[in-house]
Amino acid sequence: xxxxxxxxxxxxxxxxxxxxxxxxxxxxxxxxxxxxxxxxxxxxxxxxxxxxxxxxxxxxxxxxxxxxxxxxxxxxxxxxxxxxxxxxxxxxxxxxxxxxxxxxxxxxxxxxxxxxxxxxxxxxxxxxxxxxxxxxxxxxxxxxxxxxxxxxxxxxxxxxxxxxxxxxxxxxxxxxxxxxxxxxxxxxxxxxxxxxxxxxxxxxxxxxxxxxxxxxxxxxxxxxxxxxxxxxxxxxxxxxxxxxxxxxxxxxxxxxxxxxxxxxxxxxxxxxxxxxxxxxxxxxxxxxxxxxxxxxxxxxxxxxxxxxxxxxxxxxxxxxxxxxxxxxxxxxxxxxxxxxxxxxxxxxxxxxxxxxxxxxxxxxxxxxxxxxxxxxxxxxxxxxxxxxxxxxxxxxxxxxxxxxxxxxxxxxxxxxxxxxxxxxxxxxxxxxxxxxxxxxxxxxxxxxxxxxxxxxxxxxxxxxxxxxxxxxxxxxxxxxxxxxxxxxxxx
Amino acid sequence: xxxxxxxxxxxxxxxxxxxxxxxxxxxxxxxxxxxxxxxxxxxxxxxxxxxxxxxxxxxxxxxxxxxxxxxxxxxxxxxxxxxxxxxxxxxxxxxxxxxxxxxxxxxxxxxxxxxxxxxxxxxxxxxx
Numbered sequence: 001x002x003x004x005x006x007x008x009x010x011x012x013x014x015x016x017x018x019x020x021x022x023x024x025x026x027x028x029x030x031x032x033x034x035x036x037x038x039x040x041x042x043x044x045x046x047x048x049x050x051x052x053x054x055x056x057x058x059x060x061x062x063x064x065x066x067x068x069x070x071x072x073x074x075x076x077x078x079x080x081x082x083x084x085x086x087x088x089x090x091x092x093x094x095x096x097x098x099x100x101x102x103x104x105x106x107x108x109x110x111x112x113x114x115x116x117x118x119x120x121x122x123x124x125x126x127x128x129x130x131x132x133x134x135x136x137x138x139x140x141x142x143x144x145x146x147x148x149x150x151x152x153x154x155x156x157x158x159x160x161x162x163x164x165x166x167x168x169x170x171x172x173x174x175x176x177x178x179x180x181x182x183x184x185x186x187x188x189x190x191x192x193x194x195x196x197x198x199x200x201x202x203x204x205x206x207x208x209x210x211x212x213x214x215x216x217x218x219x220x221x222x223x224x225x226x227x228x229x230x231x232x233x234x235x236x237x238x239x240x241x242x243x244x245x246x247x248x249x250x251x252x253x254x255x256x257x258x259x260x261x262x263x264x265x266x267x268x269x270x271x272x273x274x275x276x277x278x279x280x281x282x283x284x285x286x287x288x289x290x291x292x293x294x295x296x297x298x299x300x301x302x303x304x305x306x307x308x309x310x311x312x313x314x315x316x317x318x319x320x321x322x323x324x325x326x327x328x329x330x331x332x333x334x335x336x337x338x339x340x341x342x343x344x345x346x347x348x349x350x351x352x353x354x355x356x357x358x359x360x361x362x363x364x365x366x367x368x369x370x371x372x373x374x375x376x377x378x379x380x381x382x383x384x385x386x387x388x389x390x391x392x393x394x395x396x397x398x399x400x401x402x403x404x405x406x407x408x409x410x411x412x413x414x415x416x417x418x419x420x421x422x423x424x425x426x427x428x429x430x431x432x433x434x435x436x437x438x439x440x441x442x443x444x445x446x447x448x449x450x451x452x453x454x455x456x457x458x459x460x461x462x463x464x465x466x467x468x469x470x471x472x473x474x475x476x477x478x479x480x481x482x483x484x485x486x487x488x489x490x491x
Numbered sequence: 492x493x494x495x496x497x498x499x500x501x502x503x504x505x506x507x508x509x510x511x512x513x514x515x516x517x518x519x520x521x522x523x524x525x526x527x528x529x530x531x532x533x534x535x536x537x538x539x540x541x542x543x544x545x546x547x548x549x550x551x552x553x554x555x556x557x558x559x560x561x562x563x564x565x566x567x568x569x570x571x572x573x574x575x576x577x578x579x580x581x582x583x584x585x586x587x588x589x590x591x592x593x594x595x596x597x598x599x600x601x602x603x604x605x606x607x608x609x610x611x612x613x614x615x616x617x618x619x
Contacts, residue, residue, distance in 0.1 A: 128567055135574045142581070152603035154589050158516075159604070161582050165523050166511075169530045172571055176534030176564060183561075233604050 002048055003057045003072050005041040006080050006119050009034055010087075014112035024100040031108040032095075035087045038115065042081040049077040051479035056125070065189040071125040074480025075325055078473075079122050079252060082329050086244050086336050087115050089459040093340050094237035096451035097347065104147045111241065114140040121249050125187040127175050130253065134171065134217065138164050141246060144238050145230060156230035163226035167216035174210035181206060187261045195264050207262045208269065211254065218250035220310060221279040224303045228287060231302070232295035236343025239295060243302055244336030248328055251309045255328075258313055259321050259484035267316075274314035278408050281307030285415040294342040294352045294427070297419055298335070301378065304412060305331050311409060312393050315400055321481035323392030326474060330377070330385040333463050337374045340456050341367065345427055350437035354423060359432035366453065368428050370460050375420040377463050380413050385466035388474070492541025496532060503529035516586050516596040520579070527575045531568050538564035 013034030017027045049055050051074040058067035072080070091111070117136040124130045138161075145157035179185055181202050182193040194203050216223040231243055258265060284304025291297045309331070312324030342352065348364050349357035361368045373384075380386035390409065397406035432438045466473060507529055510522025544559040555561070590596045 128570075132570065132574070135578075139578070146585070151589070151592050154585060154592075155601045156604040158582070158585055158589060158601070161578075161585070162519060162523065165578065165582070166526075169523070169526055173530040173533045176530070176537045176567065179534075179564065179567075180537030229605055 002041075002045055003055045003070055003123065006038055006045055006084070007070070007116060007123060009038045009041055010112045010116035010119065013037075014109045014116060017112060018106075018109035024103050024105075027105075027108045028091075028095055028100060028103075031112060032091055034112055035084065035091055035115070038119075039081075039084040039088060042077070042084040045072055046077045046081050049074060051476040052482070065184060065186045067186075068129050069125040069186055069188075070123045071187070072123055074476060075255075076122040076252075078325075078329065078476065078480070080119050082332050083115060083118050083122070083245060085459070085462065086241065086332060087111070089336065089340070089455045090237045090241045090244075092455035093240070093343070093452050096449065096455065097237065097343065098235070106143060107147055107238075110140050110143040110147070111238070114144065114241065114245070118245050118249050121253060127178065127185045127187070127190065129185075131168070131171055131175050135168060137246065137249065138168060141242055144242060145234060147238075148233075148235065150233070153233045156233040160226045160230035163216065163223070167213045167223075170209060170216070171213035174206050174213060177206040178203065178210065187256075191261050191263070194262050200264055203262075204266060204269075207257075207265055211258065211269075214250050214254045214257065215276070215310075217247070218254060218310070219247045219280075219303050219306050221276050221283060221307075224280070224284070224306075227303060228296060228299050231299040232293060236295075236339060236346065239343075240336040240339035243299065243339050244332045247302055247306055248309075248332050251306065251313075251324070251328060254310070255313055255321060255324055255484075258316070259481070263485050270314050270316045273310060274402070274405055277307045277310035277314050278405060279307075280304070280310060281408060281412045285412050285419070288419045289415060289422075292354050294345060294354060294423065295339070297354075297423065298338050298342060301338075301416065301419065302335060304416065305335065305378075307412070308390065308393060308409060311397065311405060314405075315393075315396050315402070316485050317396060317400070318478070318482050318484050319396045319399070320393070321484040322474065322478040323389065323396055325477040325481055326392055326470070327386075327389035329473070329477075330389045330463070330466055333459060333466070334374055334377045334386065337370075337456060337459050337463060338378060340452075340459070341371050341374060344452060344456070345371070348438070349427065349432065350434075354426035356433060357427055358430035359428075359435065359438055361428040363432075363438050370453075370456055371428070372424070373460055374463060375424065377467060379417045379420055383467050385463050385470065388467065388470040392474070493536065493539075496536050496540065500529050500532050500536070503532065514598050516590055516598055516601075517583075519598060520582050520586050523582070524575075524579050527571075527579070531571055531575070534564050534568050534571065536564075538562065 013030060017030050049072050053074065055072045057070045058064055060067055113136065117133050117140055120133040121130060124133055142157055142161055145153055145160060182190060182199050184190045184193045193199055219227045231239060234242060281304055284300050284307060288297045288300035288304065291300060308327055309324050312320045312327065344367055345360060346352045348367060349360055351357050377384035377386045380390040390413065394406040394409055503525060507522050507526030510518050510525060513519060538561040539558065542558055542560040544556055546555060546560050546562050548555055589601065593601060
């Protein structure tokens with residue numbers, strides 16, 4: 001029950017907010033209660049599991065390789081908590097900036113559905129179950145993209161749908177083929193079956209298919225076109241939720257599948273993954289350097305950050321896995337914060353295009369401070385959370401003699417700094433080209449601007465805590481990922 | 492049986508990819524649907540259709556005899572068909588709405604969400 005609660009709470013909340021003939025405020029109240037309950041359940045799960053522990057539920061009392069299984073270990077429990085925290089921040093921000101009476105009726109159910117799918121992917125231990133939750137994730141995101149009903153949002157949703165659907169089909173085909181070759185869908189049973197001498201060679205191609213599908217969902221190098229085409233059409237709180245969680249969920253699946261389930265995958269695949277990670281890093285950050293729209297700059301930075309996460313997986317050691325896990329948690333929070341701050345910059349200065357705004361350093365000093373803290377963390381200036389994430393990854397890359405990979409990862413940090421200084425110079429230092437627009441605009445929602453600022457400040461404090469006191473989390477994640485790639489080292 | 496299915500799957504995948512590469516909006520969506528059918532057939536193939544050994548575990552054994560038919564992929568395919576059908580209907584409505592608004596069905600000309608850059612790209616600070 002403890003294990004299923006974080007999955008059931010958002011699902012039930014999504015149903016309730018969808019079917020009750022509700023007043024918008026009641027819907028918001030229900031949604032907030034759901035997220036608070038989820039937060040409690042996630043905390044309880046985290047305490048019950050512990051860093052190296054493991055909780056498992058087999059549904060319907062079937063014996064194990066047949067039953068649909070859910071498993072929580074130290075890593076997934078920590079990620080469920082992070083998703084719940086992000087959900088809370090985003091909801092408070094959304095209440096503060098968007099008036100309740102103009103909210104689309106589908107918004108709260110879709111947000112809860114997205115949270116349910118994300119939590120379920122973190123906990124699923126069955127390949128086909130995983131595919132179903134990815135479908136729910138796709139549907140919820142598609143709904144969120146279309147909520148505004150604008151023509152450009154519809155086009156973005158179509159582009160997102162076409163590529164994601166291709167990934168989903170690839171994933172389904174791979175699931176079927178893997179089942180055909182090994183006779184198993186359960187993660188534990190697959191881990192055993194994939195190392196059996198008769199099965200392993202035939203399985204490699206299908207595993208590559210599966211990982212390719214997950215890479216598409218993660219937005220890795222040649223397959224990321226859906227991300228910058230669609231993300232920026234979302235409203236800021238939804239952008240923070242989707243941009244913070246969606247691609248990172250795929251990275252988590254990648255880490256679990258390659259590190260625990262198919263850990264006998266040949267080493268040359270990790271070599272290939274490493275170079276893909278490098279290409280993702282560089283293309284993402286260059287794409288960001290080209291753009292002027294705040295949201296599009298940050299959307300391209302998601303692609304670049306995915307490169308760091310893939311680098312940790314390509315190193316294929318417990319230390320690389322721990323680095324990826326730390327970077328994952330850091331990146332979910334920082335990225336969402338930056339998207340929320342981009343929303344506040346837009347509200348305060350009147351436009352998301354950097355060329356048409358400015359002067360925020362004088363007009364909104366607190367906003368400037370929050371942006372600076374999160375931007376430094378994204379760049380990885382010590383002692384921010386991004387610094388520790390990159391430190392763990394680059395240290396492991398150098399320990400494996402991957403000097404080019406580690407060096408490129410550090411160099412891309414400089415280009416990230418370029419993008420962040422661009423936002424700083426243009427949005428905060430430069431005088432506003434039309435100062436009349438700077439004075440009047442304030443968030444239009446329920447709690448006023450204070451609630452939105454409070455939500456982002458809370459989330460920024462989490463990022464600061466991660467940066468100033470990272471050792472407990474690093475220890476936790478190192479224990480949680482100690483068994484990854486057991487008995488397998490890169491050649 | 493397996494051979495027939497394999498040939499069918501290859502032809503369906505080829506047709507799906509051909510449609511998917513088209514620049515027409517609806518051909519692309521139909522291509523995704525055709526590709527989806529090919530994938531469903533692939534999963535179906537994993538259940539060893541055509542095997543005459545029933546999926547029953549004989550007394551004294553703890554697993555299916557080798558080469559027995561497997562009903563599980565059929566359950567998986569059913570789930571996948573339902574999800575795929577719903578998503579396809581949704582996408583077709585979306586496509587119809589977009590093409591009605593835009594007045595054409597060419598994917599290349601749908602640039603509302605990613606307008607081509609027309610403003611100068613140099614930072615305003617550096618222009619002086």
